[in-house]
Amino acid sequence: xxxxxxxxxxxxxxxxxxxxxxxxxxxxxxxxxxxxxxxxxxxxxxxxxxxxxxxxxxxxxxxxxxxxxxxxxxxxxxxxxxxxxxxxxxxxxxxxxxxxxxxxxxxxxxxxxxxxxxxxxxxxxxxxxxxxxxxxxxxxxxxxxxxxxxxxxxxxxxxxxxxxxxxxxxxxxxxxxxxxxxxxxxxxxxxxxxxxxxxxxxxxxxxxxxxxxxxxxxxxxxxxxxxxxxxxxxxxxxxxxxxxxxxxxxxxxxxxxxxxxxxxxxxxxxxxxxxxxxxxxxxxxxxxxxxxxxxxxxxxxxxxxxxxxxxxxxxxxxxxxxxxxxxxxxxxxxxxxxxxxx
Amino acid sequence: xxxxxxxxxxxxxxxxxxxxxxxxxxxxxxxxxxxxxxxxxxxxxxxxxxxxxxxxxxxxxxxxxxxxxxxxxxxxxxxxxxxxxxxxxxxxxxxxxxxxxxxxxxxxxxxxxxxxxxxxxxxxxxxxxxxxxxxxxxxxxxxxxxxxxxxxxxxxxxxxxxxxxxxxxxxxxxxxxxxxxxxxxxxxxxxxxxxxxxxxxxxxxxxxxxxxxxxxxxxxxxxxxxxxxxxxxxxxxxxxxxxxxxxxxxxxxxxxxxxxxxxxxxxxxxxxxxxxxxxxxxxxxxxxxxxxxxxxxxxxxxxxxxxxxxxxxxxxxxxxxxxxxxxxxxxxxxxxxxxxxxxxxxxxxxxxxxxxxxxxxxxxxxxxxxxxxxxxxxxxxxxxxxxxxxxxxxxxxxxxxxxxxxxxxxxxxxxxxxxxxxxxxxxxxxxxxxxxxxxxxxxxxxxxxxxxxxxxxxxxxxxxxxxxxxxxxxxxxxxxxxxxxxxxxxxxxxxxxxxxxxxxxxxxxxxxxxxxxxxxxx
Numbered sequence: 117x118x119x120x121x122x123x124x125x126x127x128x129x130x131x132x133x134x135x136x137x138x139x140x141x142x143x144x145x146x147x148x149x150x151x152x153x154x155x156x157x158x159x160x161x162x163x164x165x166x167x168x169x170x171x172x173x174x175x176x177x178x179x180x181x182x183x184x185x186x187x188x189x190x191x192x193x194x195x196x197x198x199x200x201x202x203x204x205x206x207x208x209x210x211x212x213x214x215x216x217x218x219x220x221x222x223x224x225x226x227x228x229x230x231x232x233x234x235x236x237x238x239x240x241x242x243x244x245x246x247x248x249x250x251x252x253x254x255x256x257x258x259x260x261x262x263x264x265x266x267x268x269x270x271x272x273x274x275x276x277x278x279x280x281x282x283x284x285x286x287x288x289x290x291x292x293x294x295x296x297x298x299x300x301x302x303x304x305x306x307x308x309x310x311x312x313x314x315x316x317x318x319x320x321x322x323x324x325x326x327x328x329x330x331x332x333x334x335x336x337x338x339x340x341x342x343x344x345x346x347x348x349x350x351x352x353x354x355x356x357x358x359x360x361x362x363x364x365x366x367x368x369x370x371x372x373x374x375x376x377x378x379x380x381x382x383x384x385x386x387x388x389x390x391x392x393x394x395x396x397x398x399x400x401x402x403x404x405x406x407x408x409x410x411x412x413x414x415x416x417x418x419x420x421x422x423x424x425x426x427x428x429x430x431x432x433x434x435x436x437x438x439x440x441x442x443x444x445x446x447x448x449x450x451x452x453x454x455x456x457x458x
Numbered sequence: 459x460x461x462x463x464x465x466x467x468x469x470x471x472x473x474x475x476x477x478x479x480x481x482x483x484x485x486x487x488x489x490x491x492x493x494x495x496x497x498x499x500x501x502x503x504x505x506x507x508x509x510x511x512x513x514x515x516x517x518x519x520x521x522x523x524x525x526x527x528x529x530x531x532x533x534x535x536x537x538x539x540x541x542x543x544x545x546x547x548x549x550x551x552x553x554x555x556x557x558x559x560x561x562x563x564x565x566x567x568x569x570x571x572x573x574x575x576x577x578x579x580x581x582x583x584x585x586x587x588x589x590x591x592x593x594x595x596x597x598x599x600x601x602x603x604x605x606x607x608x609x610x611x612x613x614x615x616x617x618x619x620x621x622x623x624x625x626x627x628x629x630x631x632x633x634x635x636x637x638x639x640x641x642x643x644x645x646x647x648x649x650x651x652x653x654x655x656x657x658x659x660x661x662x663x664x665x666x667x668x669x670x671x672x673x674x675x676x677x678x679x680x681x682x683x684x685x686x687x688x689x690x691x692x693x694x695x696x697x698x699x700x701x702x703x704x705x706x707x708x709x710x711x712x713x714x715x716x717x718x719x720x721x722x723x724x725x726x727x728x729x730x731x732x733x734x735x736x737x738x739x740x741x742x743x744x745x746x747x748x749x750x751x752x753x754x755x756x757x758x759x760x761x762x763x764x765x766x767x768x769x770x771x772x773x774x775x776x777x778x779x780x781x782x783x784x785x786x787x788x789x790x791x792x793x794x795x796x797x798x799x800x801x802x803x804x805x806x807x808x809x810x811x812x813x814x815x816x817x818x819x820x821x822x823x824x825x826x827x828x829x830x831x832x833x834x835x836x837x838x839x840x841x842x843x844x845x846x847x848x849x850x851x852x853x854x855x856x857x858x859x860x861x862x863x864x865x866x867x868x869x870x871x872x873x874x875x876x877x878x879x880x881x882x883x884x885x886x887x888x889x890x891x892x893x894x895x896x897x898x899x900x901x902x903x904x905x906x907x908x909x910x911x912x913x914x915x916x917x918x919x920x921x922x923x924x925x926x927x928x929x930x931x932x933x934x935x936x937x938x939x940x941x942x943x944x945x946x947x948x949x950x951x952x953x954x955x956x957x958x959x960x961x962x963x964x965x966x967x968x969x970x971x972x973x974x975x976x977x978x979x980x
Binding site: 311312313314316317319320323324326327328329330331332333334338391392 | 785804805815817822823824825826828833838840841842844845849895
């Protein structure tokens, strides 16, 4: 099942066009936008910044893609981002040796393990108790911020830890570490769904849960796995965000990231109705959203209309992908062609 | 399959007096991976009943949907009463005088009969609905069909047959020149069918052109004047009903000999006689039941045996099938597989014991529409192996291709989306899915419903040969002839309990019918 390479071209055409158009717009306004320079063996440039800043959204959107493919949704990712960052920072801040690699590894492990637990909780509510995903994850979405507040005791925890800083702001192999991590998770998700049968079973459950059950598909386990994966992705994103600002803010870390992630998935062509999904589409969707944010700065759009601008682009992409509109455009084109011939 | 060129239609059926009201010329429609209609021509005359005949996948539904504006045509022309007809949607087709009554009655059961008939065309006075005119108008339409019911009564209080007639009343109010009846008789009993036919004849006398689709040959011969036969998306020919023998018609529909069916019957009967053995049955249910679904029931199924389950809808025939396959959980009784007590809590557990259940609801509980034929075929096998032991791409292709050719799945393309296949081919894909897990007990719930002669015969043949190879098969069908033809033993269900379990020796349809009916209300 070569979902990633056999992707119908038409499906990703408009998202790619949008991304390229946005990048060209940036380049027109800011010459040197595409320039990438090497400094101390590290790559720098606006494109690299987009990739780096988009990494958390991409991570969260990856998990969201698989959740949505099973007809679900995960609203709790923002809260998990906050909890994961809060846990890691608190552990590092409380340790006698915040700068040691051992402390950071321990903090990261605890944060990620707890993220897995949170994902398992969501999975339990959805898969076992059959609670509507939007409600089940809404519980953690609201309660999760509270948990993060409890962990940080209501403070913004600022830390100084060189090894921890690497996750969000360091470099590996000449690239920002966050890009390498996000790329690694993307590869992992692709491998998990392509090299195992998970992709087929996820789609099958998403398209027709009843038929899948009769075919012996363990939909409960699959649904569980996607929520756990989603929380893991959110947990990593949380570490990245906390590391980048060297602080944990229970209130604002990952705020509205679920919206960006859902948008990225939808822009990437995966239907909220579940079933067929595209990880590559999500990748492009996440970069569109990040490029939009960058564009707002380069073009110098007034902050007051930033959200309106974003909304317009998103509406345009969604409309371009709408089958109804595409059919209309096709008819229009063929009639004008006929008119030209006549 | 190739269509011989001698099947041009003009020579076969002379036109009656008058011009055709509908003429469709060289219509082609394609879906991804499927050519659903290939240059098909079709015409209808006023005051005539025209039957559209063909197997599943022949293109009947596609042709109807082209005519009613549901699908747009890729090429070809259509005309209505000599004027070119371009339809871009169902509403436009209706406005042009082409009305359709679908197999599943598309009405609102909680509204009144009058509201249903006039829905969307309510007479108005001063902006508000004029209820009295509405009721009177509905009453007239009902009277025209000689249907004596209160227009103010709730639709759901009437039988399905009456609802069907209400749907026709609704269709004919729109000044219909052409009325399309898609499988109108599939859920009607004999009396209701003759009532429907009376109405059809009345409409015919009024000059309406009627397109009739049914899998029942008797009804086709009784009601229609003209036949058009399609096969694999191509036109086979147009014939006058009185001039074509049934055997010829069936030949034209399936394009192959029917002898297989008769030989099959003899073989099954022979096997039934020697089938009596003392070995441990593959499955034995003792007092298996579920509240509100089926009373405690005993059932024994041996390997190499086809057990037919006969009974009306809701008699417990599907319900007991779901209990022995883990689709539903039993709340009483015991179940033994090869003599060992088992609890089949889920279909997955049942599949582990090589028990597969093919649901009667192909669309909701069978196919996974948006996935390919290949994915659908390997699904159960892959689910059984778990996620990590993925079936390799090459093995998937081998499996899919071998079943596509063994069962004659059309189109023979493993990448085609199952959604785009005809009902019969979807059913074959499902059979392939279950056969791929090598079941020892295969429970087939209505595997031949809504599919016609050819595909039916193939599936029946398959069931028989599977049993010959030692598989235990439970076969459920509303068609008693089919149950009798295939089964070694027949369990009759009535009112949620088993009322008889008899070897299929000299049993007649009449006897089974008696068992099903006795004690039941009217």
